[in-house]
Amino acid sequence: xxxxxxxxxxxxxxxxxxxxxxxxxxxxxxxxxxxxxxxxxxxxxxxxxxxxxxxxxxxxxxxxxxxxxxxxxxxxxxxxxxxxxxxxxxxxxxxxxxxxxxxxxxxxxxxxxxxxxxxxxxxxxxxxxxxxxxxxxxxxxxxxxxxxxxxxxxxxxxxxxxxxxxxxxxxxxxxxxxxxxxxxxxxxxxxxxxxxxxxxxxxxxxxxxxxxxxxxxxxxxxxxxxxxxxxxxxxxxxxxxxxxxxxxxxxxxxxxxxxxxxxxxxxxxxxxxxxxxx
Numbered sequence: 001x002x003x004x005x006x007x008x009x010x011x012x013x014x015x016x017x018x019x020x021x022x023x024x025x026x027x028x029x030x031x032x033x034x035x036x037x038x039x040x041x042x043x044x045x046x047x048x049x050x051x052x053x054x055x056x057x058x059x060x061x062x063x064x065x066x067x068x069x070x071x072x073x074x075x076x077x078x079x080x081x082x083x084x085x086x087x088x089x090x091x092x093x094x095x096x097x098x099x100x101x102x103x104x105x106x107x108x109x110x111x112x113x114x115x116x117x118x119x120x121x122x123x124x125x126x127x128x129x130x131x132x133x134x135x136x137x138x139x140x141x142x143x144x145x146x147x148x149x150x151x152x153x154x155x156x157x158x159x160x161x162x163x164x165x166x167x168x169x170x171x172x173x174x175x176x177x178x179x180x181x182x183x184x185x186x187x188x189x190x191x192x193x194x195x196x197x198x199x200x201x202x203x204x205x206x207x208x209x210x211x212x213x214x215x216x217x218x219x220x221x222x223x224x225x226x227x228x229x230x231x232x233x234x235x236x237x238x239x240x241x242x243x244x245x246x247x248x249x250x251x252x253x254x255x256x257x258x259x260x261x262x263x264x265x266x267x268x269x270x271x272x273x274x275x276x277x278x
Contacts, residue, residue: 002223003235011242013212021085029191036184038210051174069162076155079148086145095149097240100233101127102157107229114230118276123234126269172221
């Protein structure tokens with residue numbers, strides 16, 4: 001259930017972010033700090049009930065991992081929102097869909113507990129089906145915005161691997177709370193936004209994006225704990241297809257046969273992994 005919740009909230013969140021950054025034309029130096037403030041506040045509501053930190057966190061290894069997580073998160077967020085703002089939805093989708101596959105590969109290589117052959121095979125097939133369904137000859141030349149998304153995908157995957165280890169000493173809620181709080185402080189000092197110039201309606205949209213982001217990431221963290229990185233990433237492969245479906249509904253883009261086939265293959269992989277991988 002947690003991976004599915006993360007998948008749906010991620011897909012909806014992409015559209016909300018796109019509306020804020022393009023149609024509402026909120027600048028990145030205002031949007032990113034406010035977003036992380038709201039992310040920290042929304043997850044902070046859950047902290048008294050679900051937040052805990054193990055004393056082992058203060059061991060050098062976990063302190064270094066936490067620092068590495070913050071650095072990776074800063075880098076990918078800087079690249080991610082720049083790419084999302086400049087690229088069209090289908091271009092964004094084409095690149096970001098590589099992220100679950102890269103995470104699956106890294107988790108399989110680094111964590112023995114993630115080497116369930118059924119889940120790994122299903123995950124690779126599902127990811128390749130998604131990639132093949134979106135390959136177009138004209139997409140091999142990448143714009144600067146697309147390259148930003150490529151770098152975002154790489155550092156996003158690295159951060160998720162680090163997060164898996166940090167969940168040994170943090171609850172998902174506590175980890176996300178401290179992560180977003182530190183990122184807010186960094187981005188606020190980095191961008192120095194003029195918050196008073198943003199329209200109230202846009203603040204509500206950013207708050208909605210933060211709520212979706214909190215649901216997505218906390219559900220993803222709980223998915224890592226309950227099901228593992230590979231299986232959770234397998235379910236998250238559905239997210240680009242949901243984004244495509246939403247773009248059809250909202251932007252009236254035509255549904256392609258290869259997309260339908262890709263969806264059925266991925267669904268079959270999820271059923272297979274769920275049946276034989278546990």
